Amino acid sequence: MGWHIEALFKTYATDLRNYIYGKVGCPQTAEDLLQETYIKLLRLSADTEIKNIKSYLFRIAGNVIIDHHRAMAHRLCGNNTEEISRCYDIVDERPSTEDIVINQDRMHKAIAAVVELSTLCQQIFELSNLAGLKNREIADQLGICQSTVEKNLARVRKHCCSRVDTTYPARAQAPGIA
Helix, strand or coil, X not given: CCCCHHHHHHHHHHXXXXXXXXXXXXXXXXXXXXXXXXXXXXXCCCCCCCCCHHHHHHHHHHHHHXXXXXXXXXXXXXXXXXXXHHHCCCCCCCCCHHHHHHHHHHHHHHHHHHHCCCHHHHHHHHHHHHCCCCHHHHHHHHCCCHHHHHHHHHHHHHHHHHHHCCCCCCCCCXXXXX
């Protein structure tokens, strides 16, 4: 490994602590699991090649969290695997039903908002977001200047946000998490 482990870990410690706390909900447990993550990092072989260290650290932390949940379930329910799944709620990364419904509603409102805009705005929006063209490519295709594309994309975003973001408040963050 071509990096200094302690300095590297300090760089990401706050983000890792917040991530772990969000998954376990207990500051003391989060600290313990953060230390366990650090220990696992220290155990890596010196010649281990890691392309994205931040991603790797969060993967280690995620595995430590899963191990923690399994250990807690085992303590609560013994060796009965059916009981383990019922007595301890393992973290589920899938969105909740409420989040799915909210996001579907937002999508419908955004589509309705785009339809309210001028034909030029709609064309620019479609070429940018659906066809994946860059602003310069859109300008060339429509025979307009790039600044017109940028201004209309800003208009679309502002209009959509005004229609979509009025219904749902932002989600609150866990206490003590920066």
